[in-house]
Amino acid sequence: MEPTMNQQRYDIYAYIHKGLRAYMSDVLAAAGRVDANDDEDVRQIAAAVRGLISICRSHLKHEDEHLHAAMQARRPGSASQALADHAEHKEAFEHIEALLRELEAAQGPARAAAARELYRTLALFVADNFEHMHLEETENNAVLWATHTDDELRALERAIVASHTPEQIALVLRWMVPSMAPAERAALLGGMQQNASAEVFGGVLKIVKQHLSARDWFKLMLALGPLPASF
Ligand SMILES: [Fe+2]
Structure with missing residues (x-):
């Protein structure tokens, strides 16, 4: 299919990924600014990182259950790379959560060191996820466009939206629409x-x-x- 034709196809990833890129960048920058000597700062960044992980977990679960399942059903094996990336992301979430607990438990210089480690680890996860989202927007979209009509893609999207809580929808819109x-x-x-x-x-x-x-x-x-x- 010609690239100019592809541009007219429905891109199920485009908007949500713009929002996720903005959200991840915002939380990463906040992690870089954190004052490890300020309990309130530490409380806020821990809550922000946990909120981000919660949305990322739900996002990849929805992609696996709806998009990747749809790809695998019509072209077996076509979602292998994305599924493998998601498995790595789940490990990254657990690693980051362990670092958050270390940050919260530490005091003094150890807490400053924990904050640096959290920032660097979160940066690597964000870098990985940016590459992963590019793969989804190029290679996964090529499969989805070859195996599904736009109406079918819109139906998949409606099913994904319907499986969110109102609180999750509000948070997604907060990041997606301004981005x-x-x-x-x-x-x-x-x-x-x-x-x-x-x-x-x-x-x-x-x-x-x-x-x-x-x-x-x-x-x-x-x-x-x-x-x-x-x-
Ligand atoms: Fe994904």
């Missing part, structure tokens, strides 16, 4: 505006507004048009 290009954001939220209740859509806009620049918010408001009076 998209304005036209992509307008298309996604325009679709939600048509299909979600005014209350749910208003809640999404409130989350998104906190994390958009004034310029991007203005572009979004222009694209969406009149909003319900309750917003």
